[in-house]
Structure formats: structure tokens, C-alpha cells
Amino acid sequence: MDPIINVKDLTKKFKDVTAVDGISFSVEKGEFFGLLGPNGAGKTTTIRMLYGFSPPTDGTLEVFGLDIGKEWREIKSRIGVCQQENSLDPDLTVSQNLAIFASYFNIPKETALQRSGELLEFFALSHRSENKVAELSGGMARRLTLARSLINRPDLLVLDEPTTGLDPQSRYQMWDRLDALKDKGLTVLMTTHYMEEAQTLCDRLVIVDHGKILVEGSPRDLIAEHTGGNVIEIAGHEDAVIDFIQAHDIEYDDLEDRLILYTPTDAADLNNTIIDRFCVDKCTYRNATLEDVFLRLTGRELRE
Amino acid sequence: MIRLDAISWRFLKVWRRNLITYGKIWKVSFLTPLIEPILYILAFGMGLGVMIGEVRYGGATLSYVRFIAPALIAVAVMHNAFFETTYTSFVRMYYQRTFDGMLATPLSLEEIILAEIVWAATKAAAAAAIMLAVLGAFGYVAFPMGLLMIPAAFLGGLAFAGVGMVFTGIVPTIDLFNLPMFLFITPMFLFSGTFFPITNLPEWAQPLAVAFPLHHIVELARNLCIGVHETGVLVSIGYLTVFSVVFILLGLISMRRRLIK
Structure with a gap:
């Protein structure tokens, strides 16, 4: 079976900087895959290319066996992206945020309503469904962002630093939810610079720096290999x-x-x-x- | 670079999002087009109008207030559309990161930007509709002909929304919108035949005023509201259509260059 993500010699150059320098990796169905690296290593640039936000300079990039350059709409309709920055609509309520996001995927109204109910339940936000987003705490806003990225029942979830800036309680709750999604068999690509997070959640990961992959493997193997x-x-x-x-x-x-x-x-x-x-x-x-x-x-x- | 093949009817979903968000604050937003014309009518009618008396325009003799009343609608169209795709779109793009979120869905950047422009034109048409009602109540609009000003306001709105979007693709910070406001919007507000006929301008300046898109919205408004005009209707519609198409395309290019890196 084709891998969910297949990246080969992927390169991204901005004017005078090479942000991603010929990386290759693949993510199999059901895998929780980590993309780790220091700030500026090229993590966010890589995932932005993955969901078509940013066109690659060179290399091949296939998601679900489709070409991002040509079949971007098909790919984008089947992935969920949970971005680092809060992009929720502050003027709208929690449930309106989900309903409007669902409309971008052409999801019928009734289906959207039903899924939104389930997702709010799953992320412990049901009691807040009529609150404005501006009234939510940081942890709740992040959970809502994650809920929103699942509204289209994606075959691939892309998480960009899902717990950055959260307090320990919120972080543990996030990990718990991500673990539950993993158990359901969802394929996930996550960037993070919290090593504990990667160690707990990832089946396999790559560590990138200066746009290049340094190592690849399971957390356990990498620890054994590089530390003893x-x-x-x-x-x-x-x-x-x-x-x-x-x-x-x-x-x-x-x-x-x-x-x-x-x-x-x-x-x-x-x-x-x-x-x-x-x-x-x-x-x-x-x-x-x-x-x-x-x-x-x-x-x-x-x-x- | 521009990708027109990336535009589908899906853009209406973004238009709808703006409508729903607007629904939350419409009571405040409706106050301006409701009250502004009344203030202008009072100031110009009771104050300035008494000193000026009558204006000869398009073969008719008009009281000063009757002369400027349709222009007020045109000015509101310009302000609403331009404000929406500059300040408001910039807030959505930069501060609220709304476009980032949308770009992670099957929407294309072109659909998002086109929706912003069409939404701005919609808002301009809505403002025009309210002003028509207010000015109509004072007897300054002839109905039903005046109702055609609503689609005309939409067309004029597209023109200014397109220009606004070009600036939004360029300005480094939101404060710099002061520049096009000062260099582009204010001169147009004053010299487009709004408060005096452009024939009062020195001869060299008259072609410039005719090239202003606002002049054509003013002319359409005068024609549709009180049946008086000096520039042909088809000329104005044609000019605004071409202007809109050109600047909407430039707006799309400008935003693609800004956001897709």
C-alpha cells in the first residue's frame, strides 16, 4: 500500500536562505510521525509545503499518492491542519467556528452539526459551545483548534507544535486526546520541540536541523543508539x-x-x-x- | 503569477463567513449610513446651501442639497469598500490569521481574496441601500429608478475593493494605509464632482477628475436618483467594469505575492 506521505529530496529556498535542504521521509497509514528540530530548522516550512500553502522549490511531495501541485484541492479536503498560531474567529461562538469551517469543506449542515457535537464532547468543550472564542482560555482555544481540524474526518492530521504555550494541565489533557486519536488509527504528522511529547506520542520521528534530516527512527531506538x-x-x-x-x-x-x-x-x-x-x-x-x-x-x- | 483556475463557487462560503461575522456587529455598522447623510443634509442644507443657492448641472437647476445628496451615496460606497479590503482585510489576514486557517481547507487563496472583495462590494451596496432609504425620506431620491443605485453601488464597490486589496498586498504595517487614504481617497472625495461640478476645476485638472472612479459612481448616482448627469451612463458603467476587473486581478496578484512564499 502507498504511504500516506511520501517526500523525496524536498527542498525549499527563500531568497537567500535554504529552509529545507533535500529531505526525504515517508509516513505510513496509522503512524504517529514526529518532525523534530530546533527553531528555524525547517519544520513549519516542511508542513506548509505538505498542505499546499507553500510551493516546493524542488523534489517530490505526494500525499495519499497524489501530487500537491495538481491535486491540491483533493489533498486539502482530506487532511486536517492544526496550526501553531491561533486562527479561530474571535467574534464567533465555539459552535459557529466549527460550522463555518465545515462549510469550507462543503460538509452538509446536518452532518457538520452532528460532528461538531461529537468533537466538542471529545474535547470537553460542550459546556462552552455558545461562548465566544475570545472568552476561552489558551488551553480551550487550542483544543477547539484541534477539534476544528478534525471536522472533515481527515485521513491525515498535521499538528504544528500542538502544546506550545500551554500550562501542564492543558498539555496533559492534549496528550491524552492525541493518544486517543492515535488509538483510533488516525495518521498524524506532528512537529514539536518538546522532547517528552515526542517520546510519549511518536511511533517514529526524524530530527531535522538546518533543513536536513539528522536521524530517523523510533524514540526508543534513537535513545539506545545515541546515548546507551x-x-x-x-x-x-x-x-x-x-x-x-x-x-x-x-x-x-x-x-x-x-x-x-x-x-x-x-x-x-x-x-x-x-x-x-x-x-x-x-x-x-x-x-x-x-x-x-x-x-x-x-x-x-x-x-x- | 495568478491562478484563475483555482477559483470556484466555493468562494461564496468565505463571503458567507463574513456575512455571519458582520451579523454580530451590524447594529453598530448600520448607524453610520443611517446618520451620516442626515448630518450632511443638515450641514449643507441649512448652512452651506443657503450661501450657495442653486447649481446648474446637466441641463437642470438644482438646490445645492439636491446636487450633493446622490454624491453622498457614492462617497459611502467608496469608503465602505475601500475600508473593508484595507483595514478589515488586513486585520483578518495579519492579526486574526483567518486566511491562514482557511488556506488549510480546500479553499484556494484566490477564492479567499475574491470573497473579501465581493463581500466589500456587498457592504457598499448595503450602505447605499440604507442611505437611499434615508435620503428618499427627505425626498432626494426618485423611486423606483433610485433602487438601481443598489447594483450600481455593488459595481462601484468592486472597483474600490479591488484597489484596496492591491494596497493590502503591499503595505508592511496597518498604519501605512494612511498613505493611500491621504493620497488617493481624500483627493477623490473632494474633486470627483461630489461637492461641485468638475467643470469648476481648471481645464487641465478636469480629465484627471473624470479618470477618478468615484466620479463615475457619483454620475451614476445622480442619474439614478434624480435623473441628472453629464457623463453617459454606459461610459460610467463601462469604465467601472474595466477598472474593477483590472484592479481585482491586480489585488489577487498582490495578495498571492504577499502570502504564498
Whole structure:
């Protein structure tokens, strides 16, 4: 079966900047796929090309096996896009927002009304259906945006940083809903720079930087491959530590005030030795996360 | 670049969205066309009109108020349409990100922009209808002929909405709409044969005034409301039609260049 998204050597150049530099990936039906990267890595540019907002400079881009250049209307009628910026109509009520959006898809009025009821229920917004959007909290507005992007029962959902700017409660609720959608078999492409989010939700992901794909894989495989599985952070270390870890061939990052050691999960003896011998003051021993992988690959320098 | 093949009747869905949003604030919006003509009639009728007396125009002798009353409708058409595709469209595009949301649906950019322009013309026609009722009550509009001013206002609205959209595609910030307001709208408001016949202008300036789209809306309004005109009806309709088509196309090009990167 054809993949839902098939991207090959996709390139996007603005005047003097190459925002996306020949990336290739594909997303299979039912997959929750992550597009990760620092600010300015080319994530939003990539998904804007996906829903026809922005024409590619080069490469091929197929969604549902269709060409975005020619069959854009067919593609756009079958995807749902939840943009980063709030584009809800502030003057209209919650239910009017859904009804009007449905009309852009030529969805019959009764069908739209029924779906809108279901979606508001699913996103815990039923009690707000007659409120104006301007009266909603940030978390509710984001849930409504997501509800709106599902009004056409899309075969592909595109999420651009779905939880940026939300408080922890709202974020957890969003994750819970996204998890439920995933269980229903919806195909999702998500960009995020919250690694915890990607680790929890994504089946597979790519990390992009400077418009290029650095790695691709499942969160678990990427963590195993790029960190070993365990992390020991030692603050205020002595030189003896470095001699020891070099002697034992342990991967590490030296951040001047801190050492970050990446050790294999199955090396309990080694880990204990390091902790016993070198953990004088501040020391953290924990499981490696996707964030460690991300920082190792894209660096720790500020981007903006 | 322009993609006319991307335009379908689906644009009416966006027009409808604007109508529904407008429905929320129509009571406030209706006040202007309702009250403005009354203020003008009072000021010009009781104040200025007494000093001026009568105006010879198109072979007829008119009281000053009768002369300017149809022009007030034309001016409202210009203001409503131009304001809608400049300030209001800019707010939707930039601050409310409405177009971004719409572009993630099967709508094309051309359909969204065309809908904005047609909506602006609709608003201009609605304002004209209210003013016809008010001015008609004072006896300054001859019915049923005057009702034809509603479709004429729609045509005039398209012309100014198109021009407004060209500016919206260009201006970096919303404050800069002051510039076309000052350089384009205000001179037209004053010199299009609105408050005095353009034959009063120096000879070199008269062709310029005839080239103003507002002049043709004023002429249509005078003709339809009181049966007096100096420029032929077909000339005015023809001019406004060509002007509208050209500037709607330029507006579409301008917005595509701005939004699709």
C-alpha cells in the first residue's frame, strides 16, 4: 500500500536562505510521525509545503499518492491542519467556528452539526459551545483548534507544535486526546520541540536541523543508539573522572561546569563504580531521554 | 503569477463567513449610513446651501442639497469598500490569521481574496441601500429608478475593493494605509464632482477628475436618483467594469505575492 506521505529530496529556498535542504521521509497509514528540530530548522516550512500553502522549490511531495501541485484541492479536503498560531474567529461562538469551517469543506449542515457535537464532547468543550472564542482560555482555544481540524474526518492530521504555550494541565489533557486519536488509527504528522511529547506520542520521528534530516527512527531506538540508555550527570568534577571514563571508553559531553556521561543500561557495575568514586557533590543518575539525543545531535548553543 | 483556475463557487462560503461575522456587529455598522447623510443634509442644507443657492448641472437647476445628496451615496460606497479590503482585510489576514486557517481547507487563496472583495462590494451596496432609504425620506431620491443605485453601488464597490486589496498586498504595517487614504481617497472625495461640478476645476485638472472612479459612481448616482448627469451612463458603467476587473486581478496578484512564499 502507498504511504500516506511520501517526500523525496524536498527542498525549499527563500531568497537567500535554504529552509529545507533535500529531505526525504515517508509516513505510513496509522503512524504517529514526529518532525523534530530546533527553531528555524525547517519544520513549519516542511508542513506548509505538505498542505499546499507553500510551493516546493524542488523534489517530490505526494500525499495519499497524489501530487500537491495538481491535486491540491483533493489533498486539502482530506487532511486536517492544526496550526501553531491561533486562527479561530474571535467574534464567533465555539459552535459557529466549527460550522463555518465545515462549510469550507462543503460538509452538509446536518452532518457538520452532528460532528461538531461529537468533537466538542471529545474535547470537553460542550459546556462552552455558545461562548465566544475570545472568552476561552489558551488551553480551550487550542483544543477547539484541534477539534476544528478534525471536522472533515481527515485521513491525515498535521499538528504544528500542538502544546506550545500551554500550562501542564492543558498539555496533559492534549496528550491524552492525541493518544486517543492515535488509538483510533488516525495518521498524524506532528512537529514539536518538546522532547517528552515526542517520546510519549511518536511511533517514529526524524530530527531535522538546518533543513536536513539528522536521524530517523523510533524514540526508543534513537535513545539506545545515541546515548546507551543511562545518563550520569556530574557537577564540579575532578580531572580523575575524565581519565577514568576515557580509560573505559565511555561516551561523554564536557560542559565545563558539568560532565554528562552516557553509559549502557546493562553495565550496572560500571555505573555503580562511577557513582561511588566520583559523585562527590551534585550528581544525577537517570534514564536517558530523547532530549539527550536531541541536544547531542543539534548542540546546546542558543539558536536565536 | 495568478491562478484563475483555482477559483470556484466555493468562494461564496468565505463571503458567507463574513456575512455571519458582520451579523454580530451590524447594529453598530448600520448607524453610520443611517446618520451620516442626515448630518450632511443638515450641514449643507441649512448652512452651506443657503450661501450657495442653486447649481446648474446637466441641463437642470438644482438646490445645492439636491446636487450633493446622490454624491453622498457614492462617497459611502467608496469608503465602505475601500475600508473593508484595507483595514478589515488586513486585520483578518495579519492579526486574526483567518486566511491562514482557511488556506488549510480546500479553499484556494484566490477564492479567499475574491470573497473579501465581493463581500466589500456587498457592504457598499448595503450602505447605499440604507442611505437611499434615508435620503428618499427627505425626498432626494426618485423611486423606483433610485433602487438601481443598489447594483450600481455593488459595481462601484468592486472597483474600490479591488484597489484596496492591491494596497493590502503591499503595505508592511496597518498604519501605512494612511498613505493611500491621504493620497488617493481624500483627493477623490473632494474633486470627483461630489461637492461641485468638475467643470469648476481648471481645464487641465478636469480629465484627471473624470479618470477618478468615484466620479463615475457619483454620475451614476445622480442619474439614478434624480435623473441628472453629464457623463453617459454606459461610459460610467463601462469604465467601472474595466477598472474593477483590472484592479481585482491586480489585488489577487498582490495578495498571492504577499502570502504564498
